[in-house]
Amino acid sequence: xxxxxxxxxxxxxxxxxxxxxxxxxxxxxxxxxxxxxxxxxxxxxxxxxxxxxxxxxxxxxxxxxxxxxxxxxxxxxxxxxxxxxxxxxxxxxxxxxxxxxxxxxxxxxxxxxxxxxxxxxxxxxxxxxxxxxxxxxxxxxxxxxxxxxxxxxxxxxxxxxxxxxxxxxxxxxxxxxxxxxxxxxxxxxxxxxxxxxxxxxxxxxxxxxxxxxxxxxxxxxxxxxxxxxxxxxxxxxxxxxxxxxxxxxxxxxxxxxxxxxxxxxxxxxxxxxxxxxxxxxxxxxxxxxxxxxxxxxxxxxxxxxxxxxxxxxxxxxxxxxxxxxxxxxxxxxxxxxxxxxxxxxxxxxxxxxxxxxxxxxxxxxxxxxxxxxxxxxxxxxxxxxxxxxxxxxxxxxxxxxxxxxxxxxxxxxxxxxxxxxxxxxxxxxxxxxxxxxxxxxxxxxxxxxxxxxxxxxxxxxxxxxxxxxxxxxxxxxxxxxxxxxxxxxxxxxxxxxxxxxxxxxxxxxxxxxxxxxxxxxxxxxxxxxxxxxxxxxxxxxxxxxxxxxxxxxxxxxxxxxxxxxxxxxxxxxxxxxxxxxxxxxxxxxxxxxxxxxxxxxxxxxxxxxxxxxxxxxxxxxxxxxxxxxxxxxxxxxxxxxxxxxxxxxxxxxxxxxxxxxxxxxxxxxxxxxxxxxxxxxxxxxxxxxxxxxxxxxxxxxxxxxxxxxxxxxxxxxxxxxxxxxxxxxxxxxxxxxxxxxxxxxxxxxxxxxxxxxxxxxxxxxxxxxxxxxxxxxxxxxxxxxxxxxxxxxxxxxxxxxxxxxxxxxxxxxxxxxxxxxxxxxxxxxxxxxxxxxxxxxxxxxxxxxxxxxxxxxxxxxxxxxxxxx
RNA sequence: GCCCGAGUGGCGGAAUGGUAGACGCAGGGGAUUCAAAAUCCCCCGCCGCAAGGCGUGCGAGUUCGAGUCUCGCCUCGGGCACCA
Numbered sequence: 018x019x020x021x022x023x024x025x026x027x028x029x030x031x032x033x034x035x036x037x038x039x040x041x042x043x044x045x046x047x048x049x050x051x052x053x054x055x056x057x058x059x060x061x062x063x064x065x066x067x068x069x070x071x072x073x074x075x076x077x078x079x080x081x082x083x084x085x086x087x088x089x090x091x092x093x094x095x096x097x098x099x100x101x102x103x104x105x106x107x108x109x110x111x112x113x114x115x116x117x118x119x120x121x122x123x124x125x126x127x128x129x130x131x132x133x134x135x136x137x138x139x140x141x142x143x144x145x146x147x148x149x150x151x152x153x154x155x156x157x158x159x160x161x162x163x164x165x166x167x168x169x170x171x172x173x174x175x176x177x178x179x180x181x182x183x184x185x186x187x188x189x190x191x192x193x194x195x196x197x198x199x200x201x202x203x204x205x206x207x208x209x210x211x212x213x214x215x216x217x218x219x220x221x222x223x224x225x226x227x228x229x230x231x232x233x234x235x236x237x238x239x240x241x242x243x244x245x246x247x248x249x250x251x252x253x254x255x256x257x258x259x260x261x262x263x264x265x266x267x268x269x270x271x272x273x274x275x276x277x278x279x280x281x282x283x284x285x286x287x288x289x290x291x292x293x294x295x296x297x298x299x300x301x302x303x304x305x306x307x308x309x310x311x312x313x314x315x316x317x318x319x320x321x322x323x324x325x326x327x328x329x330x331x332x333x334x335x336x337x338x339x340x341x342x343x344x345x346x347x348x349x350x351x352x353x354x355x356x357x358x359x360x361x362x363x364x365x366x367x368x369x370x371x372x373x374x375x376x377x378x379x380x381x382x383x384x385x386x387x388x389x390x391x392x393x394x395x396x397x398x399x400x401x402x403x404x405x406x407x408x409x410x411x412x413x414x415x416x417x418x419x420x421x422x423x424x425x426x427x428x429x430x431x432x433x434x435x436x437x438x439x440x441x442x443x444x445x446x447x448x449x450x451x452x453x454x455x456x457x458x459x460x461x462x463x464x465x466x467x468x469x470x471x472x473x474x475x476x477x478x479x480x481x482x483x484x485x486x487x488x489x490x491x492x493x494x495x496x497x498x499x500x501x502x503x504x505x506x507x508x509x510x511x512x513x514x515x516x517x518x519x520x521x522x523x524x525x526x527x528x529x530x531x532x533x534x535x536x537x538x539x540x541x542x543x544x545x546x547x548x549x550x551x552x553x554x555x556x557x558x559x560x561x562x563x564x565x566x567x568x569x570x571x572x573x574x575x576x577x578x579x580x581x582x583x584x585x586x587x588x589x590x591x592x593x594x595x596x597x598x599x600x601x602x603x604x605x606x607x608x609x610x611x612x613x614x615x616x617x618x619x620x621x622x623x624x625x626x627x628x629x630x631x632x633x634x635x636x637x638x639x640x641x642x643x644x645x646x647x648x649x650x651x652x653x654x655x656x657x658x659x660x661x662x663x664x665x666x667x668x669x670x671x672x673x674x675x676x677x678x679x680x681x682x683x684x685x686x687x688x689x690x691x692x693x694x695x696x697x698x699x700x701x702x703x704x705x706x707x708x709x710x711x712x713x714x715x716x717x718x719x720x721x722x723x724x725x726x727x728x729x730x731x732x733x734x735x736x737x738x739x740x741x742x743x744x745x746x747x748x749x750x751x752x753x754x755x756x757x758x759x760x761x762x763x764x765x766x767x768x769x770x771x772x773x774x775x776x777x778x779x780x781x782x783x784x785x786x787x788x789x790x791x792x793x794x795x796x797x798x799x800x801x802x803x804x805x806x807x808x809x810x811x812x813x814x815x816x817x818x819x820x821x822x823x824x825x826x827x828x829x830x831x832x833x834x835x836x837x838x839x840x841x842x843x844x845x846x847x848x849x850x851x852x853x854x855x856x857x858x859x860x861x862x863x864x865x866x867x868x869x870x871x872x873x874x875x876x877x878x879x880x881x882x883x884x885x886x
Numbered sequence: 887g888c889c890c891g892a893g894u895g896g897c898g899g900a901a902u903g904g905u906a907g908a909c910g911c912a913g914g915g916g917a918u919u920c921a922a923a924a925u926c927c928c929c930c931g932c933c934g935c936a937a938g939g940c941g942u943g944c945g946a947g948u949u950c951g952a953g954u955c956u957c958g959c960c961u962c963g964g965g966c967a968c969c970a
Contacts, residue, residue: 058970099969100968100969101970173968186969232890238889238890309967310966312887312888312966314887316887317887349967363887445967447968518969522970555964556890556964557970560966561967562970595963595964597963639963641963643969644970645969671898672898672899673900677892683897683898684910684911686911687910754899754909755899755908755909758899758908759908761909762909830905832905834950834951835904835951837905837906872950873950874950877904881905882904883950883951885951
């Protein structure tokens with residue numbers, strides 16, 4: 018062989034690893050364990066370049082940790098339930114199960130050639146009955162522990178397709194298939210009591226030191242702990258059995274500015290009022306013709322309806338306020354009712370201006386009272402402001418102090434209670450869909466809702482279902498629902514709701530520690546392997562998935578399925594940026610969007626057309642790769658053309674791992690050229706036929722003598738050890754792009770080196786070791802070409818020799834007034850006074866000073882000199 | 887709308903508060919070649935002949951010194967509870 022040929026090299030080394038069992042994880046108490054996990058993929062059909070990025074990063078960590086003496090667990094599985102499988106079945110008539118398993122086979126077939134160091138013996142899919150049966154068992158434990166309950170909740174209902182729609186399926190208020198306006202409908206649904214754990218989930222964030230700060234902040238804000246006042250506005254006349262309206266506010270200090278009460282559309286009182294107020298009923302119906310997402314509610318035009326009811330202000334019974342229904346008030350937060358304070362809340366102000374409600378702006382101001390016009394004045398929480406005739410007697414206080422004073426005042430006066438409130442809502446897990454984990458309960462006419470017996474698990478999904486009619490196939494199945502009641506034996510009906518797919522992904526990491534066990538987990542295994550030492554995945558999962566998984570770990574621990582230490586299951590988290598791509602869109606005859614894959618489109622700058630038809634394509638700015646938007650890039654082309662190592666090297670070198678990247682393949686060829694160059698260097702070294710003479714200790718360099726200073730061997734050894742230090746730091750710090758850059762520099766150093774053949778071979782073997790986490794096949798090949806013993810995958814990571822990392826002299830930049838003007842080359846340990854003298858003698862400094870003495874002279878030894886003139 | 891990020895040459899990006907632009911892509915020049923491919927060498931932020939000046943989305947501020955810290959904006963991206 019005379020040139021780099023990944024097509025030959027890569028399968029050969031993959032077979033060697035497989036034969037060696039290099040990546041099979043076994044418990045071993047003599048070694049520190051390390052559990053690396055990438056968020057498992059949804060089997061959408063093909064892997065895309067974002068997957069390659071994710072799994073390559075994880076593989077770098079796994080291989081590096083293995084080389085540094087850890088017993089590594091690095092598993093892979095499939096998040097296999099979900100809507101796309103049903104959509105595919107509806108679109109092309111297949112079965113979701115067939116579609117899903119075929120996709121898994123395809124994707125596994127695409128992933129294996131990447132040479133990932135995965136223990137494939139642990140693979141499972143969440144749609145395997147062996148997995149979801151254990152999940153049903155967990156559900157029953159949670160149910161028994163009182164962590165699951167049923168209540169009514171609102172869903173998006175498509176009246177034509179007779180089906181519940183996901184928020185994603187609601188487009189401009191209409192069903193994505195039927196085009197019919199979506200309705201809100203209330204269904205009885207299952208919920209996990211995650212909100213009972215709000216405080217714990219919040220407090221737990223403090224301990225997650227190896228999580229990105231931004232993720233902890235996002236989770237904390239999501240949980241949304243707040244302190245406020247709960248109290249009642251008495252109705253001037255009782256209405257439908259209520260005497261007053263309970264409100265919750267986080268700004269009780271602005272109570273003097275109250276000018277109306279706002280009720281959520283779904284507030285119980287509103288529901289009651291609707292019955293005999295057709296105008297209100299029409300208004301509410303209008304508001305309900307809207308999706309359920311918070312985004313939609315918050316961005317919709319603010320609208321209100323005066324109920325005609327009046328309430329009394331708690332501080333002054335003579336003061337009456339109108340009660341409005343408003344479409345921006347959330348029933349799920351607080352009491353579903355607020356008081357509006359237009360002067361000190363922007364949204365309330367806009368509402369008040371629209372409906373001509375009073376704006377009371379006279380009791381708090383920055384210094385002098387100023388009338389509020391278009392912008393509400395929100396009293397700052399931590400800055401002192403002036404309070405005028407405030408009922409608490411405050412005159413000057415921060416918002417926070419005013420809130421506290423108000424809380425005490427209301428509590429003492431007895432008309433309000435201070436209350437801690439969380440934004441976090443209970444987790445609704447019911448889905449009216451086929452392709453999910455069946456909820457293992459039975460509805461019995463005698464006993465009510467009865468849990469299945471564990472010995473009946475798994476409750477399997479029936480295979481004989483069809484998707485040619487609207488609605489949930491489980492509901493329509495001729496026999497599947499019919500079961501005897503587990504308690505009394507009378508004929509009963511199975512629950513037909515399946516679980517939210519977030520449930521599936523909330524404990525898979527624990528299942529990987531004993532994927533074939535007859536119980537959800539096995540304590541010995543889960544105790545050995547948990548926690549996940551490094552979790553890696555897209556930042557788009559920063560809130561929901563990670564929060565649900567954290568809740569699940571607590572619940573599992575409570576039920577004895579996880580050890581105490583695993584309540585926080587992810588020790589370290591790395592959120593990689595997304596690989597984005599433009600979305601190519603056309604419209605069908607009805608004006609609905611049609612998306613096109615990048616490979617179906619011919620693009621020229623800002624213009625694009627469908628290659629096959631010539632139809633003009635609208636280019637929508639880049640967004641995260643998503644199957645539904647079809648803006649996915651298949652890595653197969655790069656892998657086919659250049660091999661897996663090039664794909665891996667390129668995706669790692671391209672940009673910092675945490676940052677989003679707009680995908681472009683420009684440069685993939687250059688990555689391949691580089692790997693070829695490394696191969697040629699190794700090949701030349703092999704031809705030179707030199708032995709390094711240190712076969713016994715390929716990595717134990719620190720005991721060796723340092724080559725004489727000034728020799729090419731010395732320079733090469735320095736470059737080598739610089740590279741070891743830099744690449745190690747790059748990998749440890751998730752700066753893979755920098756690690757790659759350092760390896761480029763090291764390659765240049767080796768290529769230019771005049772050192773002996775033996776010294777070069779030695780350097781190249783270390784280069785192979787340093788490259789192994791990124792380009793494992795090429796690294797093995799070079800290792801073997803240069804006489805390395807055994808598999809490189811089993812060798813220890815090289816150690817940098819500190820003697821070769823230090824410099825004797827440093828270049829010290831000289832700044833004049835902060836601008837670099839000159840530099841000094843000085844001994845590393847030269848003392849301050851000598852540096853000052855040299856700096857002042859410098860030509861540029863002399864010119865700048867022009868005979869004067871410097872105002873200030875800053876010397877940071879080893880760093881910089883700054884002369885202030 | 888709310889929460890969280892990001893913004894540096896033509897491009898991807900580098901830079902413990904201390905020489906902005908490492909490393910690479912693209913581009914330019916040269917060597918080699920009958921020619922090409924491949925490879926190797928050199929140049930490459932902007933303005934300027936030069937001296938020099940200007941430069942990290944915009945505007946302020948802190949500091950001897952700011953890409954980095956603070957405040958206010960702009961633009962783009964992610965999330966917003968039934969996409970996964």
